[in-house]
Amino acid sequence: MLDLYYWTTPNGHKITMYLEETGLPYTLKPVNISKGEQFTSEFLAISPNNRIPAIVDHAPAIGGGPLPLFESGAILLYLADKTGQLIPHGARERWQCIQWLFWQMAGLGPMAGQNHHFAHYAPERLVYPTERYVKETGRLYAVLDKQLHGRRFIVGDYSIADIACYPWVQPARQGQDIDDFPDLKRWREAIAARPATKRAYELAKEVNVKPSVSDDEARRILFGQDRHTIQH
Numbered sequence: 001m002l003d004l005y006y007w008t009t010p011n012g013h014k015i016t017m018y019l020e021e022t023g024l025p026y027t028l029k030p031v032n033i034s035k036g037e038q039f040t041s042e043f044l045a046i047s048p049n050n051r052i053p054a055i056v057d058h059a060p061a062i063g064g065g066p067l068p069l070f071e072s073g074a075i076l077l078y079l080a081d082k083t084g085q086l087i088p089h090g091a092r093e094r095w096q097c098i099q100w101l102f103w104q105m106a107g108l109g110p111m112a113g114q115n116h117h118f119a120h121y122a123p124e125r126l127v128y129p130t131e132r133y134v135k136e137t138g139r140l141y142a143v144l145d146k147q148l149h150g151r152r153f154i155v156g157d158y159s160i161a162d163i164a165c166y167p168w169v170q171p172a173r174q175g176q177d178i179d180d181f182p183d184l185k186r187w188r189e190a191i192a193a194r195p196a197t198k199r200a201y202e203l204a205k206e207v208n209v210k211p212s213v214s215d216d217e218a219r220r221i222l223f224g225q226d227r228h229t230i231q232h
């Protein structure tokens with residue numbers, strides 16, 4: 001059995017999408033990051049970076065007792081290795097899939113995250129960083145759009161590369177017009193229509209009925225972190 005430490009954010013959706021897609025049984029452990037639940041000692045023992053998602057696999061096939069893991073990319077790769085599902089089996093395609101997973105983790109996720117921050121959460125409107133991250137998000141959309149030209153999914157069949165990218169492609173929120181990216185648009189619609197995607201996003205609505213980081217306390221918790229946040 002697997003515990004999923006989760007909140008209703010793009011990185012959280014990646015793992016519920018994977019688990020719903022594969023049918024792997026799991027217990028959901030909500031961690032309300034707007035209320036500071038990521039700082040409990042129980043959670044920090046699993047995820048020392050105080051970020052969701054994280055998992056504990058109580059019966060890892062590799063043995064050695066319960067295995068805690070944080071970082072959504074590592075979790076997706078681990079689950080794909082565990083189940084053999086949603087990762088290409090051929091060596092060449094497998095590496096291409098991992099490459100796009102890293103591209104999401106190192107590029108699309110962090111850049112779109114900064115885009116959200118400056119466009120929606122920063123206490124004042126700052127033109128330079130807002131525009132920088134909108135432009136960079138547009139560039140990354142174009143990279144993905146080009147990769148998807150002539151392909152249904154990023155590499156081969158539907159995989160953890162698609163699952164990692166999908167929650168981070170939110171044109172309305174990210175200052176993008178999806179019609180500028182026809183292959184990305186078609187890909188996004190296809191993933192949105194998958195029953196497992198629908199279940200994952202429905203679950204999010206049940207867990208977090210009023211999603212918001214707009215109150216001052218939530219902003220302080222999420223955006224006021226510095227080196228003093230990490231206690232020894």
Ligand SMILES: N[C@@H](CCC(=O)N[C@@H](CS)C(=O)NCC(=O)O)C(=O)O
Nearest residue numbers: 009011033050051052053071072073
């Ligand atoms: N690279 C990490 C990023 C995780 C991350 O940023 N999680 C956010 C929600 S999407 C979080 O837990 N924030 C809590 C906080 O900032 O204290 C991953 O992909 O797992």
